[in-house]
Amino acid sequence: MKLQNSFGAITRNLGLPLLVAIGLTGCNTTTDESAEHSHDNGEVHSHDHVEPHTDVEMFKQAFANDGIEIADELVECTLASGTKTECFQLTVELNKNRGHEVGPWCPRNVSEGADSAGIWLDEGQVYDADGNFIKNLATFYKDDEWQLYNPITGDIKVTDSKQACLAAAKPNVEAEYQNYCVECQPEYVETQTLTYLIPAYPKTGADMYQITAASGVGLALNGVKFDASAPVDAILGAHTLAPFDDFGGHVNPHVGYHYHAVTDKTTKSLGVANDHATLLGYAADGFTLWSHTDTKGSEVSGLDQCNGHSTQALGYHYHAGAAGSNKILGCFTSEPGCSVEAGETECKADMRGNRGAPPVDENGNPLPKPESNQ
Structure with missing residues (x-):
């Protein structure tokens, strides 16, 4: 597909200036045949003679x-497998207003309704994590050890300090914060x-x-990280609940506010729609990420x-998973980038996800590979 054709289709549908770039992703998507080239110094770069999907x-x-600063030029970067390429470099301030x-x-308190609570995701469904939901967790999960509230006053045990947040918002929840509703504030x-x-x-x-913790899923247009699936088994294993807000996000003290789900509110807040769907941001591998519907x-x-799939106007791109799935994307079709310390341009080898060993279904069978853009 020619760049000009895609550019025209997108600018007619979305308008300038905000998303001139949207239709360019995937239009110059390369195949393995043209993507790699060996230099005289022996280095292999994955982009020689190929135009980037959009410019800076x-x-x-x-x-x-x-609060989002983007380098004025593409930077030379090294992906986790050792692939040398060029990347967009974005530095995001974590406590900026995100719209x-x-x-x-x-x-x-168990008497409080949905307006005072977030949501919880379980087996593809979205539930209001309100007082009544928390009161009935023992029934919901068929486990009498659930007791997040005082049965006399109805008050819910909440991690209401930074110390409590740090003790509970991790895989190995400290014993004193088991059977707590876990929340962390942006100021932590x-x-x-x-x-x-x-x-x-x-x-x-x-x-x-x-998808790994280092890659995440990608970055929303407002600078919020689309993260990998929440570690629900670890959360529930400690008899804790770590609700998301109605936008599918919560706070981790190390990466700030981030999304684990794309809800209708997320889409309305972020999106600019064309006649296909609503753009949400970019996946970590460089393809665009669009709304579930x-x-x-x-x-x-x-x-x-x-x-993911390909369309004539947009080329290859992704659509977010259903809000209740706890899985914004299933995998990447191209090698992803990562988050790094300021000044670094190399994804560490321990950030690497499995290559050539695709994700499996519930029966342990490898999932079909996506079609190559030939």
């Missing part, structure tokens, strides 16, 4: 939000900024890449196991 100025327009209020998460965040490397030359091919409210059909 267009990328800046897509992320035109306060919507955050919270609430935990209600304070220890890191002020995060820097992201997003590859400028995504390409579909034979491999799929698993199309502009008519119907689920998008024909998606591969990573939640």
Whole structure:
């Protein structure tokens, strides 16, 4: 597909200046045949003779939000497998306003309704994590050890300090904070900024890449991280609940506010719609990420196991998973970037997800590979 054709289709549908870049993702998507080239010094770069899917100025327009700084030029970067390429470099201030209020998460008493609470995700469903839900957790999970509230006063045990947040918001919850509703506040965040490397030359091919904590899923247009699936088994195993707000997000003291789900409110807050769907942001591998449903409210059909497909106007791109799935994407079709310390341009080897060992279904069978963009 020619760049000009896609550019025209997108600018007619979305308008300038905000998302001139949107249709460019995937239009110059490369295949393995043209993507790698060996230099005289022996280094292999994955982008020689291939145009990036969008330029830096267009990328800046897509992320035109306060507190997001984008390098003026593509930076040379090294992905976790050792692949050398070029990336967009974004530095995000974590406590900036992201266009919507955050919270609430935990209600304070079992008498409080949905307006004072967030949501919980379980087996594909979204539940209001209100007082009544917390009161009935023992019934919901068929486990009498659940007791997050005082049966006399109805008051709910909530991590209401930074110390309590740090003790509970981790895989090995400290014993004194088991049977708590866990929430962390934005002011508890220890890191002020995060820097992201997003590859400028995504390409579909034979491999799929698993989503890791280091890669996350991607970055929303407002600068909030789309994160990997929440560790629900660890949370529930400690008889804790860590609700998300109505936008699908909560706070981790190390990465700040982040999304684990894309809800209708997330889409309305972030999105700019065309006649296909609503743009949400960029996946960590460089392809665009769009809403779960199309502009008519119907689920998008024909998606591969990573939640992606190709259209004439947009090329290859992803759609977010259903809000209750706790899985924004299933995998990546191109090698992802990562978040790094300021000034770094290399994804560490221990950030690498499995390559050539695709995700499996509930029966342990490898999932089908996405079609290559030939």
